[in-house]
Amino acid sequence: MVVGVVICDCGEKLAKIIDYNAISGAFKNLKVPNIKISNLCLDPGIGNLKTFVQKNSVDKLVVGACTPKLIEYKLRQAISSVKEFEFVILREHIAWPNKANPEKATKKAIILLKAAVAALNTKEKIKQETYPVEKSAIIIGGGIAGLQAALDLASEVKVYLIEKEETLGGNLRNMGKVFPGEIVIQDVLNKKIEHLKANSNVTIYTNTNITEIFGKPGDYEVTIETPSANSTVVLKSGAIVVATGIEESKPIQLDLGYGKCQDIILQSDLALMLKEGRIICPSTGKKPKQVLMGNCINCRDENHFYCSNICCTYSIHHAMELLEQNIESIICYMDIRAPYKFENLYRQAREKGVTFIRGKLQSIEVGPNGELMVPVENTLTSELYELTPDLLVLSSALVPAEGSEKLAEMLGLKTKESCFISNLYSKTNTSQTTQRGIFIAGSAFTPMNIQDSISHASSAAVKTMKFLKEGTLTRDLLVPTIDEDLCNGCATCRDTCQFNAIVMIKKSDTDTEIVQIASVDPTKCKGCGTCSAVCPTGATQLANYQRGVIFTKIETIMNTIKEDQWADPVIIALTCEECGSCGIDIAGLSGFEYPVNVFNIDVPCAGRIGVIDILKAFVDGADAVLVVQCPEQSCHFMFGSHNTNLMVQFTKNILNEIGFESERLANIEMVSSDPDKYVKSIEKLNDIIKKVGPNPNK
């Protein structure tokens, strides 16, 4: 096993700051093969590196260049014989922030490169495993999103479409014209259903319930039950698309008379009336003269904290349709939220004579003859009205369709505070759920209008196709390994894992006892390492980020610093590879200059950092430790950042109790766009070290 070092001076630009000869000299003394290349990102540079790798038969490589976000992909493509890389970001992390301090910058570069070499020496070779993927998809829910996803997928793979109702179409079955105007949705639906039925790749199961879901990404077994056939069928598929949609909540618990008076209905009831062209007051059967609509019912309050997104627009649309039939309508609203082009619809409605009152309905009285009396306060003018509409239509909160909670549990998916199914990462991957191989389409994710549902479903179809198309799933086994002798089956790791990647299995079956141990499913694991941070025994170790690797890095950094007689205090920064490391890249790119005495150690997710990793840095003499992590809400691994906050808090509690200054430990939640947070905290930690003195453990 040969570890090589390649350093790049970015077209000699970095050579003004960093002394590349000193680096080469240092590694020559250590007899580590090394090479300086002027432009590693260009083809001649790559060519030189290839020759270097072949000549020295290097099989692990330390790269000191720009950020791996720019160069890693190209290197991995070009040098396929090397799988294990360590990146030391000479440009963004070392040279640029220390233009005024070239001597120290060179020292820092050597220290971090040595630590990377030492870490690579302890890392094992990454194994790869391939799993078969069944080239078919199950789509749960036959509403507009499910239909669209099925249509998009059916051109390439087998599709099973499962619908619990008798007919396809979901909520849209009961709608006529839909906003913004003249589209008759039944035509659209019928066409889609026709196409689906004509496609031989598609099997449609209506009136069908799911009773059991087994398996793992690429290989699911879903048991369905069709009452008509009175039998169960087991479907095999590689991926699942959840398109369970929404329904209107029934505001029975509110003091709004819903369920007590026939003339108080929901928007979905009105939509059905409009579709059938028969607008009546259910109590009398007569056409109403005046219709009152109450928006934000059961919504944006303690029952459902969120905005349902589409009610404003469809209540305006319904009011316009009523106007065409000479029915006056009044809309009581909290705020009108009609985004995009629907603002035009709102303007038209006002011009054409729909009345808007800013005020939320609080209570409703029903008179002796069934007449409605609705008090409303116009909160813009503070006037009180007593309205007496013939028909009251409530726009009630849109909630996940019935049964979706149970389904989410069966699939092992996480739900948001609003009970809608959550996706993996809110900004960049909206149709991927927390489980690999399971995707989400349309309003099951959040209430959407028809256009958005269709686009979201298409996006889910693309993601599903990408997952299915290879027919296999290849995983670098950068996942935790379980030491069978150490594991005592406590299941702490299983309870921490948000991706259901850990299950407890039988270790041995003696006569009297069943001994269980943890087992990791690489197809589900995303490799954050939070499980290894919480493991009490140390049986769970994330491959390539084992305790030993992190410890080696810390030891090498601290030992080299001692040898080099580095006088400055030392800050060890444990940074996540997502927003943490990227944010530090951006700090360099944006021209921030900050103290040179910080040494970054990357981990895939800050969740990997356990209490012993932090204490190890202090034991070896670090004057301060900084943990850099993504914000809790936007952690790329769901729970990692939250766990880090707990770990840091706990470590501080320990330090306080043993009389070691806990201010030496800090953590920051950072997105890549606020690099100054990192810079400020480095400066702050330096001030703290000045105040409390060097680490007494040095």
Added chain:
Amino acid sequence: MSITWVEKTKRRYLLDLILKLAVKTPEIIEVPEELKGFGTIIYDSAKCIACGSCTRMCEDTAIILDNLFDLKSLDNLPKDSNAKNRILLAEFIKKLKRKEPENPIEIPKGLLGIGTINLNLSKCIACKECVRICEYEALSFKPEWNLKEILENFQKN
């Protein structure tokens, strides 16, 4: 061996009866050998790694994980323990500490894998399932019944 809810209510009934009959504060009483259902579980926090196996095993919820962690218990950690992470933690704290820890420290809510357990003797029916599951010998069984503590506990709840 599984314990049904009937026994649980029966235990409460029994303690209630004892309480009604008692004319003086009871002391520790001995439990005859081989009599099932009575006895004391002894907890050694130094050996415990708060894995939570016993809490899951205890159907009577007599054991719960406490959100406090006593650093002093780390001093008596058995050297040959399987709990490598816990041994390292003890070693690092020993090196870093500049004063003796006094009070147990708080564990942030939601952090798993660390803590101590809390035994509620009045709920315990000495099924010894927790003793059996504990790989670290942090729990052991003693054939005696601390009636004084049990009754105090029972009255409190």
